[in-house]
Amino acid sequence: MSRGRSDEKATQQVSFPPVALGALRCPHCLSPFTQPGRSLKCETGHSFDLARQGYVNLLGSGVGDTKEMVAARFDFLAAGHYAPLARLVAHEAARDLRRDGLVVDAGTGTGYYLGAVLARAHASTGLGMDTSTAALRRAARAHPAIGAVVWDLWRPWPLQDQSADVIMNIFAPRNLAESHRVLRPEGTLLVVTPDSTHLAELRDHLEMLNVDADKLTRLDSSLQSQFSLTGRHDCEIELTLTPQDVHRIVHMGPNAYHVPPTALDAIQSSLTVTAAFVVSVYRREA
Template identity: 50%
Template sequence: MLGTALNLLTCPLCGQSLTAGAGALKCPKAHAFDIARQGYVNLLSGGAHTGTADTAEMVRARADFLAAGHYAPLAGAIARIASDLGPSTVLDAGTGTGYYLAAVLDALPTAVGLGLDISKYALRRAARAHPRAAAAVWDVWRPLPVRSAEVDLVLNVFAPRNAAEFARVLRPEGALLVVTPTGAHLAELRAEAGLLEVDAAKEERLDRTLSGRFEPARTEHLDYPLTLSAAEATDAVAMGPSAHHAPRALEGDRQVTASFRLSLYRPTPQT
């Protein structure tokens, strides 16, 4: 599976090309990075801090929630936008379980994808999410182990944004697709369970973060109702940042709102 996107990767220590063999990726300077039996490669050095990574329980909750189809309309919208663009190479920065990357690759029969995430638990699933997707452990706040100007589309779904690195790896004609929750997203559940609020200035902060390197090209909003059982609502809590807190116990079915902003950006021409 790594072979599908191996040409995108570079050695994070020296920047040279990587080749696969004997259970590891290696560069000409003999830096080696183990390939896990699940199929992902760990490119982070042994001393890297992964304290913000999703835990095994968070990943389990997310996988169950997504498998129930609750975010299938969002995956479809992402895939539709990607299909309109027609990229050959897709980088999913903060890929999680690879759910959205797989949807995009299903819509693009000849494209290859690379998913980066800091959680090894998530990447155990992402490495098997799609036959044309590779997965690697990496902290997206660091310089990305990806060749410059080789990516057609960067996906960034509910994940940290490294604007400088996204701009570097994208081709001049490439695109960045950022997905964020709006203030209405799961608002009913947040009120019921005492969850963290969505930052009211999130959209303005996003545009400001990308300013100078990216120009807004297109924005869509996606809103739809969800009916969640107590177990599904518990998973919705457990899979996100509120998992680090102690929400009140949930009982019975409830209807909540799913609400997302899908923002497409183009690289700002550099002079």
């Protein structure tokens, strides 16, 4: 009896959300998928196994953020440091999601923000794409309605035309042509970027990467032919970071490759810093 329940539970853990499955297409032949058992198969015979954590690797390889970077990000976000940003993202994304709609998180990482959206939009489904298998192991479990896919955002996406209500791009590469193709008419593209003042106090102590002050201007310019700006919101969060928090915030992104360990070791007490973000909301034009 107990073994039967365990087998049933294991099967449920690798079930791909139906709405997300319906939006996917085979990267080889562009055919739709079905899910017989624990794999996704297209009508021409291409098959992709679901990992036991629930994600599917359509890329055939996995690169991107390392296991250590993903663990640092997961722990930092789980502590609630960026919860105000998650609430703002969820508010903006959820109001443009139709019932039974799909939100695609391009560069989902651990699925933290996508999970926040789905917690607010209960009848919707999420599909998160990332190149990091380590991140998608977490993302697939961030919410029951998330389908997680290993994919390179610079390649044509394995998604049907006009299949998404909302596409989120949070600190990730932006493939604007694919975003336009995959969004439904007048769908929403939500982009989160760091403000030029983001973590400025921490940069006084560490040689971290700078944020381009012209980022928003360049973003709007790149989008203007296919999207129109409908809203922009600043989000500033005052944080008190312990030395362990500082270690995590450095190692959860590309700064991990630039800040020497000796500089981190020199921080022995808590620091008060300001996290500053800009949430830009665009509407897909015809």
